[in-house]
Amino acid sequence: MYSATHVPVMLRESVSHLVTDRGGYYIDATFGRGGHAKEILASINEKGRVYAFDRDPASKEQFEKTFRKEGRLSFSQGKFSDILTEMQALKLVGKVSGILIDCGVSSPQLEEASRGFSFRREGPLDMRMNPNEGFSAADWLNSADEREISQVIWKLGQESFARRIARSIVAKRPLETTIQLAGLVLKEYEFSGRKKSRVHPATKTFQAIRMHVNGEIKELQKILLDGPEMLSIGGRIAVISFHSIEDREVKKSFHSLAVGTKLPRSIPILEKDRIASWRSIGKALKPSIKEIAVNPRSRTAVMRVIERVT
Ligand SMILES: C[S@@+](CC[C@H](N)C(=O)[O-])C[C@H]1O[C@@H](n2cnc3c(N)ncnc32)[C@H](O)[C@@H]1O
Numbered sequence: 001m002y003s004a005t006h007v008p009v010m011l012r013e014s015v016s017h018l019v020t021d022r023g024g025y026y027i028d029a030t031f032g033r034g035g036h037a038k039e040i041l042a043s044i045n046e047k048g049r050v051y052a053f054d055r056d057p058a059s060k061e062q063f064e065k066t067f068r069k070e071g072r073l074s075f076s077q078g079k080f081s082d083i084l085t086e087m088q089a090l091k092l093v094g095k096v097s098g099i100l101i102d103c104g105v106s107s108p109q110l111e112e113a114s115r116g117f118s119f120r121r122e123g124p125l126d127m128r129m130n131p132n133e134g135f136s137a138a139d140w141l142n143s144a145d146e147r148e149i150s151q152v153i154w155k156l157g158q159e160s161f162a163r164r165i166a167r168s169i170v171a172k173r174p175l176e177t178t179i180q181l182a183g184l185v186l187k188e189y190e191f192s193g194r195k196k197s198r199v200h201p202a203t204k205t206f207q208a209i210r211m212h213v214n215g216e217i218k219e220l221q222k223i224l225l226d227g228p229e230m231l232s233i234g235g236r237i238a239v240i241s242f243h244s245i246e247d248r249e250v251k252k253s254f255h256s257l258a259v260g261t262k263l264p265r266s267i268p269i270l271e272k273d274r275i276a277s278w279r280s281i282g283k284a285l286k287p288s289i290k291e292i293a294v295n296p297r298s299r300t301a302v303m304r305v306i307e308r309v310t
Pocket residue numbers: 006007008009029030031032033034035036037053054055056059078079080081102103104105106129216219220
């Protein structure tokens with residue numbers, strides 16, 4: 001069990017934007033340690049319900065330890081891509097008042113050395129949010145070809161040394177630990193003579209590998225597709241993302257809901273007269289300077305909210 005705590009990001013803003021019906025059904029798609037779920041529970045009444053999901057078995061332990069007696073909250077260990085099926089089984093599709101998606105990993109996941117997410121802690125190169133599913137970072141790094149590794153580090157990490165790092169990974173395989181990988185990235189930076197920055201050189205590489213191993217973008221695309229179907233009229237989806245690629249997906253998906261597809265010219269309705277089925281709630285929101293000072297992990301967060309109108 002983890003000892004580190006997780007400070008929920010944009011807690012008040014996200015929940016106040018999400019909860020519009022105090023007696024409604026809510027989905028917390030990223031339960032983590034339950035910080036947002038607790039705030040949603042505080043905002044709803046005795047009729048309201050929260051259906052929480054997380055792919056990490058440690059979140060299930062957390063739920064059982066802390067929330068078991070809370071009758072308005074249930075937990076299912078599952079991925080974003082499992083949620084629609086679960087909601088269908090509960091016959092709640094079209095009846096959900098709000099879905100919260102707080103992307104990425106939690107502080108306890110990052111800080112637990114045995115999970116292999118951190119370049120600062122010696123641990124097995126795992127990085128899976130659910131260690132019982134899929135392939136570990138080591139499995140992938142020790143078998144993928146150099147080009148694929150380089151592309152992942154470049155695309156998901158926007159790391160300009162992606163090629164060098166991939167070449168070095170392939171030359172030094174098999175890699176087994178986080179510190180081995182971090183050391184190898186550090187060496188590439190030192191060879192390049194690039195000026196030292198406050199951010200650890202392995203940050204982008206670790207982020208890219210984690211996102212790849214967990215299929216994070218595909219998962220996000222799936223919930224952005226399924227989420228709207230689950231909502232009732234007036235229901236909202238709030239997404240907090242931490243990466244420009246995630247935010248781009250959210251922006252694209254919300255934009256296409258709010259604007260819809262262009263009508264063919266043969267339909268005698270002007271674009272301006274169309275009644276939109278969805279509306280964006282405000283612009284993208286960022287954490288306050290005060291929040292960033294208290295919780296630096298929040299500095300890259302962006303929140304977007306959309307509402308079903310008809
Ligand atoms: C930033 S943390 C959420 C923290 C949470 N809001 C809290 O207050 O404690 C993100 C959580 O989402 C989970 N997660 C990320 N992607 C997921 C996915 N595709 N399906 C289910 N859970 C996911 C991670 O395991 C992690 O626990």
